[in-house]
Amino acid sequence: MSEIADAPDAPGPKKGRMLPLLLGLVGAALLGGGAFYAVYSGLVLSPNPKVQRAEYSPQDFDFVPIEVITISLPPQSGARFLRFAGQIEVAETSHSDMMRMQPRFIDLINTYLHAVDIDDLRQPAALIRLRAQVLRRLQMIAGEGHIRDFLITEFILD
Numbered sequence: 001m002s003e004i005a006d007a008p009d010a011p012g013p014k015k016g017r018m019l020p021l022l023l024g025l026v027g028a029a030l031l032g033g034g035a036f037y038a039v040y041s042g043l044v045l046s047p048n049p050k051v052q053r054a055e056y057s058p059q060d061f062d063f064v065p066i067e068v069i070t071i072s073l074p075p076q077s078g079a080r081f082l083r084f085a086g087q088i089e090v091a092e093t094s095h096s097d098m099m100r101m102q103p104r105f106i107d108l109i110n111t112y113l114h115a116v117d118i119d120d121l122r123q124p125a126a127l128i129r130l131r132a133q134v135l136r137r138l139q140m141i142a143g144e145g146h147i148r149d150f151l152i153t154e155f156i157l158d
Contacts, residue, residue, distance in 0.1 A: 061148055062095040064088040069110055077118040085154035094146040108137055
């Protein structure tokens with residue numbers, strides 16, 4: 001019996017071991033929450049804080065028509081031509097400037113449609129990709145804040 005009473009205590013969990021881990025978790029949560037708030041509110045990593053995006057209401061835009069463009073397709077494509085028309089949604093204050101740029105817009109669309117592979121146009125998501133690509137190119141030509149959207153009003157492969 002005397003041996004059991006004289007034996008040193010078995011090592012148990014130390015009380016101070018959990019404190020650094022707990023402080024680390026709390027610190028990580030606070031830093032993560034602060035970083036989320038900073039990005040979400042636009043304090044950091046905003047696209048371009050100097051450029052103000054124009055906010056549109058239903059009365060603040062107008063349309064610039066893109067006349068029908070007909071493109072002859074190569075014989076091996078299985079179709080004879082592509083017929084395409086659209087509308088460019090522009091800020092109302094930019095309408096007259098965008099009307100003057102209409103020939104440039106038509107040239108851009110015509111050139112892009114000639115460069116697109118016909119097999120790509122037959123894919124289910126072709127119009128979505130085509131619309132996004134043309135819109136981005138139109139926005140680059142017109143400058144920031146002038147063009148809001150591009151609508152495809154006619155798309156026929158025959």
